[in-house]
Amino acid sequence: ELKVEQNPLFLSMQEGKNYTIYCNYSTTSDRLYWYRQDPGKSLESLFVLLSNGAVKQEGRLMASLDTKARLSTLHITAAVHDLSATYFCAEGGATNKLIFGTGTLLAVQP
């Protein structure tokens, strides 16, 4: 069964701290997506990682992909309250069918 697992499921952080969300997937796909979802809202695309070793950064977020380990990480640097949301990784390969992880609920406390 194709699976995408994220950990932690819930992350409470203080502003200014750093942390990493982990995404393990079970296929040989070399394409990994990260999305952000605010409560009651749709999915906002954050990063598209297309190959082994890919690293992308936007503001305080940085995502990386290791296809050999089937692992992607989303690193948060100096967290701020505005980053509070649920973050999903999704594996997408030869088709447009995305397999989503369980999500990580991030709460940044002042």
Add this chain to the structure above:
Amino acid sequence: DAGVTQSPTHLIKTRGQHVTLRCSPISGHKSVSWYQQVLGQGPQFIFQYYEKEERGRGNFPDRFSARQFPNYSSELNVNALLLGDSALYLCASSFRESYNEQFFGPGTRLTVL
């Protein structure tokens, strides 16, 4: 350019009823996919349509059906609604059939009573 649009925004139905959800993709996008997101979970793939043909189906019962029109808009139909069908239904569009980033619409929140 407008993004992916979906209608209606919210919908309340009772068990056993039928529902139709609608999606208009980004202009120029030919692929539409549908996802179901139950509260507290990640989205689950339901269907993909490309050039008006079904290209993929997730693990959903036959009560779920969809179609794509010549203008690439799409409908998702659910018959004989169950309480468990209550969810946020998301539509995503992309330019190509595969290996392509998908852009999500705002979703339709379906509540089945």
